[in-house]
Amino acid sequence: MRNLIAFFRRFRVFLIFVALQVIALSTYFTFLEFPRSQYLTSASYVSGSVLEVRNDITKHFNLSYNNDMLQRENTWLRQHQPTSFQKLQGHTFKIDDTLFHQQYLFIPATVINSTVTKLNNYFTLNIGYRQGIKRGMGVFSEKGIVGIIHNTSEHFSVVKSVLTKNINIDVMIEPIGLFGLLKWDGADPRRGSITGISNDLKIKKWSKVVTRGGSGIFPRGLNVGHIEKLRPVEGKPLWDVVMRYTEDYRTLQRVYVIKNLMQAEQDTLEAAIPEDKEEE
Amino acid sequence: MNEILKHSIRFVALFIVQAFILNQLEIGWGIQLMVYPLFIMLLPFDLGLIYLMLIAFGMGMLIDAVSNTYGLHTSSLVLFAYLRPIIMKIFSPRDGYEKMREGNIFEMGTRWFVYVFGGLLAIHHFWFFLMEIFRLDELFFVLQKTILSLPLSYALCYLLQALFISKPKER
Numbered sequence: 001m002r003n004l005i006a007f008f009r010r011f012r013v014f015l016i017f018v019a020l021q022v023i024a025l026s027t028y029f030t031f032l033e034f035p036r037s038q039y040l041t042s043a044s045y046v047s048g049s050v051l052e053v054r055n056d057i058t059k060h061f062n063l064s065y066n067n068d069m070l071q072r073e074n075t076w077l078r079q080h081q082p083t084s085f086q087k088l089q090g091h092t093f094k095i096d097d098t099l100f101h102q103q104y105l106f107i108p109a110t111v112i113n114s115t116v117t118k119l120n121n122y123f124t125l126n127i128g129y130r131q132g133i134k135r136g137m138g139v140f141s142e143k144g145i146v147g148i149i150h151n152t153s154e155h156f157s158v159v160k161s162v163l164t165k166n167i168n169i170d171v172m173i174e175p176i177g178l179f180g181l182l183k184w185d186g187a188d189p190r191r192g193s194i195t196g197i198s199n200d201l202k203i204k205k206w207s208k209v210v211t212r213g214g215s216g217i218f219p220r221g222l223n224v225g226h227i228e229k230l231r232p233v234e235g236k237p238l239w240d241v242v243m244r245y246t247e248d249y250r251t252l253q254r255v256y257v258i259k260n261l262m263q264a265e266q267d268t269l270e271a272a273i274p275e276d277k278e279e280e
Numbered sequence: 281m282n283e284i285l286k287h288s289i290r291f292v293a294l295f296i297v298q299a300f301i302l303n304q305l306e307i308g309w310g311i312q313l314m315v316y317p318l319f320i321m322l323l324p325f326d327l328g329l330i331y332l333m334l335i336a337f338g339m340g341m342l343i344d345a346v347s348n349t350y351g352l353h354t355s356s357l358v359l360f361a362y363l364r365p366i367i368m369k370i371f372s373p374r375d376g377y378e379k380m381r382e383g384n385i386f387e388m389g390t391r392w393f394v395y396v397f398g399g400l401l402a403i404h405h406f407w408f409f410l411m412e413i414f415r416l417d418e419l420f421f422v423l424q425k426t427i428l429s430l431p432l433s434y435a436l437c438y439l440l441q442a443l444f445i446s447k448p449k450e451r
Contacts, residue, residue: 013329017362020337021355025411027344028351047346054300115348117306119412122348158348186413187310187421250306 048156055112105259116189121163128155138217138258144247174208194241216266294319299346310425317360318437325377336361356408
């Protein structure tokens, strides 16, 4: 027993060092997988408010550009309003139709903190579960998809962006309908890559990449990017597809969070698929 | 000036510079500037190592909390604090550290500062990028980030000292 105490006394400094390292690194590595604690993230109340003050100062830097973009989007939306169409057939159609059920709702939000240079980049939004944000909801901007909600607190939430190593969103190459998984290599915030594309299919350069909408997180057909380069993967019949994002994540400000009203329905249906049996 | 007040002001200033300016910069090529180890470097020589590490832990956690890194800065800063006395012992001046007040570049001389602070900062940066990427097959990328960021961080630390620390009078 005395030896043990003597041991602790002798290596006290080193043991404290090891303990602090273990706390720090375990926080880091567990957060990548499971967002457990909210006290030490930018979703917490204190640092969330500090970042909001900073954003209040810096948000005006791009104000005129953002206004232009919003105005352009408004024009586009207004053009698709029923009021801007001429009725050709009198009273034969109705807007509030039972043929159309609302599936997606969009909640507007502002990005108050973001990074693009790290290996795993998270964005902080100024809304939280009070506004109905839940883990696993999709986030997109006017020009392209942004990411998936990773963690929420009362008034803030953290988005796991597409600039994260294992983001794995299912995307589709537009004219041929081929789909693969979206990845990011951790270096260039303007380019991502798509894996799982077989090399016997011809893909045109600059063809459009959109979301597939398979998991119900994103609706089908949201912009993601354009194909920039195709490179053969050595030893596999696959293309390594380099894609340029349509959104520039370095200047991202206004985003929309997607609420899928039919998510539970899709999940229960898909949960009923029988598991693949092991080889018999 | 009161010592505690001086160090508190440095703490707040370096925290703000790191969290709200340097962490928001995107220079490219994987460069990330980190100047907050300067605070740990400038703490008094006779401060106990345990206190040093606890201060480093607290500061790292604060920076992590606002930059969404959850423990990365903490881990590298605690390592920096732990290694500070060891490296200082290797490069200790002839008559020890008793007469010196703090480890800034004017007090201790450029040569000493390059060896001690440069070495510690290199270990800090390397550890930070190694833990961030955490894959041995991308060791080249880790080295690229470290080698590109290190001179810039060091130059910025030099600049901060040149601007805000008064030089001792000519002896």
